[in-house]
Amino acid sequence: xxxxxxxxLAAGVISYRALVVSIESxxxxxxxxxxxxxxxxVRLSVAKIEANYRAFALTGEESxxxxxxxxxxxVAEGEAxxxxxxxxxxxxxxxxxxxxxxxxxxxxxxxxxxDRRRVGGLGAAVDAMAKGPAQPTIDELQTVVQGxxxxxMRLLAQRNADYKRRVTEVKFxxxxxTFLALAIVMAAGWSVERESGRREKAEAALLDCEGRYRASxxxxxxxxxxxxxxxxxxxxxxxxxQLARMEGRYRGLLEAAPDAMVVVNSNGQIVLLNLQTExxxxxxxxxxxxxxxxxxxxxxxxxxxxxxGLRSAEEALxxxxxxxxxxxxxxxxxSVFPIEIMLSPLGSPDGVLVxxxxxxxxxxxxxxxxxxxxxxxxxxxxxxxxxFAYIASHDLQEPxxxxxxxxxxxxxxxxxxxxxxxxxxxxxxxxxxxRMQRLIQDLLLYxxxxxxxxxxxxxxxxxxxKHALLNLRGAIEESGALVTHDPLPTVRADELQLTxxxxxxxxxxIKYQNPGIPRVHVxxxxxxxxxxxxxxxxxxxxxxxxxxxxxxGMFQRLHKREEFDGTGIGLAICKKIVERHxxxxxxxxxxxxxxxxxxxxxxxxxxP
Amino acid sequence: MSDGGSSGPPLQVLLVEDSLGDVRLTREAFREAxxxxxxxxxxxxxxxxAFLRRQGANQHAPRPDLILLDLNLPKMDGREVLGRIKEDExxxxxxxxxxxxxxxxxxxxxxYQLQANxxxxxxxxxxxxxxxxxSMSDFWLTMVKLPQQRHAR
Numbered sequence: 001x002x003x004x005x006x007x008x009l010a011a012g013v014i015s016y017r018a019l020v021v022s023i024e025s026x027x028x029x030x031x032x033x034x035x036x037x038x039x040x041x042v043r044l045s046v047a048k049i050e051a052n053y054r055a056f057a058l059t060g061e062e063s064x065x066x067x068x069x070x071x072x073x074x075v076a077e078g079e080a081x082x083x084x085x086x087x088x089x090x091x092x093x094x095x096x097x098x099x100x101x102x103x104x105x106x107x108x109x110x111x112x113x114x115d116r117r118r119v120g121g122l123g124a125a126v127d128a129m130a131k132g133p134a135q136p137t138i139d140e141l142q143t144v145v146q147g148x149x150x151x152x153m154r155l156l157a158q159r160n161a162d163y164k165r166r167v168t169e170v171k172f173x174x175x176x177x178t179f180l181a182l183a184i185v186m187a188a189g190w191s192v193e194r195e196s197g198r199r200e201k202a203e204a205a206l207l208d209c210e211g212r213y214r215a216s217x218x219x220x221x222x223x224x225x226x227x228x229x230x231x232x233x234x235x236x237x238x239x240x241x242q243l244a245r246m247e248g249r250y251r252g253l254l255e256a257a258p259d260a261m262v263v264v265n266s267n268g269q270i271v272l273l274n275l276q277t278e279x280x281x282x283x284x285x286x287x288x289x290x291x292x293x294x295x296x297x298x299x300x301x302x303x304x305x306x307x308x309g310l311r312s313a314e315e316a317l318x319x320x321x322x323x324x325x326x327x328x329x330x331x332x333x334x335s336v337f338p339i340e341i342m343l344s345p346l347g348s349p350d351g352v353l354v355x356x357x358x359x360x361x362x363x364x365x366x367x368x369x370x371x372x373x374x375x376x377x378x379x380x381x382x383x384x385x386x387x388f389a390y391i392a393s394h395d396l397q398e399p400x401x402x403x404x405x406x407x408x409x410x411x412x413x414x415x416x417x418x419x420x421x422x423x424x425x426x427x428x429x430x431x432x433x434x435r436m437q438r439l440i441q442d443l444l445l446y447x448x449x450x451x452x453x454x455x456x457x458x459x460x461x462x463x464x465x466k467h468a469l470l471n472l473r474g475a476i477e478e479s480g481a482l483v484t485h486d487p488l489p490t491v492r493a494d495e496l497q498l499t500x501x502x503x504x505x506x507x508x509x510i511k512y513q514n515p516g517i518p519r520v521h522v523x524x525x526x527x528x529x530x531x532x533x534x535x536x537x538x539x540x541x542x543x544x545x546x547x548x549x550x551x552x553g554m555f556q557r558l559h560k561r562e563e564f565d566g567t568g569i570g571l572a573i574c575k576k577i578v579e580r581h582x583x584x585x586x587x588x589x590x591x592x593x594x595x596x597x598x599x600x601x602x603x604x605x606x607x608p
Numbered sequence: 609m610s611d612g613g614s615s616g617p618p619l620q621v622l623l624v625e626d627s628l629g630d631v632r633l634t635r636e637a638f639r640e641a642x643x644x645x646x647x648x649x650x651x652x653x654x655x656x657x658a659f660l661r662r663q664g665a666n667q668h669a670p671r672p673d674l675i676l677l678d679l680n681l682p683k684m685d686g687r688e689v690l691g692r693i694k695e696d697e698x699x700x701x702x703x704x705x706x707x708x709x710x711x712x713x714x715x716x717x718x719x720y721q722l723q724a725n726x727x728x729x730x731x732x733x734x735x736x737x738x739x740x741x742x743s744m745s746d747f748w749l750t751m752v753k754l755p756q757q758r759h760a761r
Contacts, residue, residue, distance in 0.1 A: 397732060398709060402629045405734040409636060437732055 042078035053110035057125035260358040266351035282332035404433035462488040468502035485522035490604040509538035622672035637741035653684025
């Protein structure tokens with residue numbers, strides 16, 4: 001923390017000085033331009049004086065006289081301005097009196113000619129002109145002005161050179177500052193990530209630090225330009241000592257980083273690397289420095305990052321920040337291994353530097369591949385099982401049909417015609433065969449829940465319930481049952497299977513009854529999340545709690561065949577249907593009072 | 609018992625079925641339905657075509673008024689038999705009913721594409737099977753109008 005703050009402070013100092021330097025230089029250039037402009041102005045005005053007094057001499061026209069007077073004023077202004085602008089330059093100041101003297105001479109001449117013209121007419125004016133040194137004055141003026149201009153340019157060049165020198169100094173420190181700051185943050189970030197596995201923290205820290213750095217610089221810039229005075233007058237030597245100390249610290253951290261770290265320049269060359277890089281790739285440091293990064297990362301690194309003609313490196317990098325890229329690393333001995341790299345851009349005046357942290361992910365890749373394979377095997381095995389169940393039940397039906405049909409024919413044809421034993425034997429055979437037929441049909445039904453299931457669509461469960469009740473109307477009428485329901489919602493379901501589900505549950509409710517009128521009630525409530533919980537409540541025989549789990553098993557029956565008909569697969573089918581819909585089914589019950597079956601279905605996306 | 613149709617000779621049915629058990633069941637079912645018909649049996653597709661074309665030993669075979677055809681047959685499969693019957697100008701006018709254990713959608717579609725007159729799936733339970741045979745023969749042999757046949761002799 002302290003390190004980061006002092007980094008920012010030191011950086012602030014440096015950038016403030018850079019700012020001051022650049023402001024000064026701009027002012028220099030402006031100054032020079034102004035001086036040159038003014039000199040030019042003076043020269044032009046003198047030329048105009050010349051032209052105007054001659055024209056007046058010739059024509060006697062008032063307008064020329066007026067123009068002459070205006071030019072005289074401009075000359076005076078110009079000279080005063082130049083004097084003001086060059087007060088700090090002795091050489092210029094020495095040359096100025098010369099300028100003034102020459103222009104004065106010119107004006108004197110002009111004045112004389114004008115007077116003569118007014119008084120004595122054209123002849124007198126011409127006379128006066130012939131006596132004076134007109135041409136040489138103009139040449140002399142030219143020479144003086146040029147002298148002043150040259151001096152000004154020389155001054156500018158000198159100031160420029162000075163500026164460049166100071167800026168280079170500042171630039172160097174700036175780059176070092178930024179790189180080391182980022183390197184330390186990245187190293188810290190990766191070691192944090194290694195321990196806590198949170199890469200995001202490092203990124204945030206980097207951006208945060210960058211943000212604070214930028215904010216500090218901005219604040220300093222503002223205060224500098226508003227002229228409220230520098231905030232810190234840190235002497236130059238102190239800052240340099242601090243920098244040297246911090247540099248030492250940063251280098252130490254970089255070397256200690258657990259991952260390989262390299263810095264790549266815009267030519268794709270490695271300009272910095274750490275110990276881990278040497279270890280992971282099997283090179284000595286001097287073998288890798290200034291080599292192309294493609295030596296250790298053959299593909300995928302350089303192409304995207306070096307500024308291509310289509311976009312700047314900054315943009316290309318911006319896309320990569322915070323994401324690890326999976327590539328292949330190559331060791332000195334030629335062997336390759338999978339790596340993950342994380343990039344950080346580093347702007348510098350000479351181009352973009354890229355810092356990359358490289359991690360060996362061989363173990364991770366192997367684990368992922370293993371997992372994928374296991375999942376595939378599992379899927380394949382599941383499918384085989386489903387197919388097997390279907391084929392088995394289907395192919396078992398044929399021979400069973402023969403057995404069942406013929407035992408029934410036997411029974412029909414020979415009942416009472418053979419002895420009593422034969423009748424009994426045949427009866428058991430017939431019974432067994434028909435039971436087996438029903439079992440196989442139920443098994444087929446069960447396996448079809450998976451194989452013939454349709455997509456889950458928005459279904460009005462109330463309508464589905466009504467279909468189920470229609471299918472059960474025989475049983476309902478026979479038992480005199482009363483089936484009621486609350487308004488029921490729209491859910492995501494396979495309509496056919498939902499009908500089956502309702503039919504099984506309500507059919508059971510009616511079947512396993514006490515004497516009296518069976519009552520069944522169907523309701524639904526939201527579970528507070530994405531599901532609707534349905535309840536089918538009856539006043540029937542009830543179920544002993546120790547059977548709550550068992551009844552959902554395949555072919556599980558709690559009653560003798562003579563008491564109640566059925567193969568015991570109904571609830572297993574219900575469970576499979578509900579689970580296919582992503583829910584679960586359970587029962588609450590009291591023996592003699594009744595049971596409530598509850599199951600969950602996903603709510604429709606459309607309705608709230 | 610009369611066949612309930614015209615007062616002519618009993619109607620002839622060709623049953624193409626390889627399972628003897630099924631053949632007997634079908635025969636019993638017709639008996640249960642009080643249908644007195646001439647039932648002929650071909651155990652595979654080759655025999656069926658020979659019978660229909662009156663080839664070889666089948667020279668004096670009658671032309672059936674109804675064909676009951678199973679799909680899964682050895683040698684020549686039921687689908688092929690169906691195809692051949694319906695391609696033949698003379699044979700295609702005989703109502704051909706598919707009577708099979710399969711209820712697969714693919715089989716149903718294929719059969720109708722080959723122009724089967726209808727598709728029946730054999731029920732697993734005996735009484736249901738008997739009801740089916742009774743309804744089917746009621747329909748095709750007493751209610752439906754069949755084309756006047758040219759008898760061999």
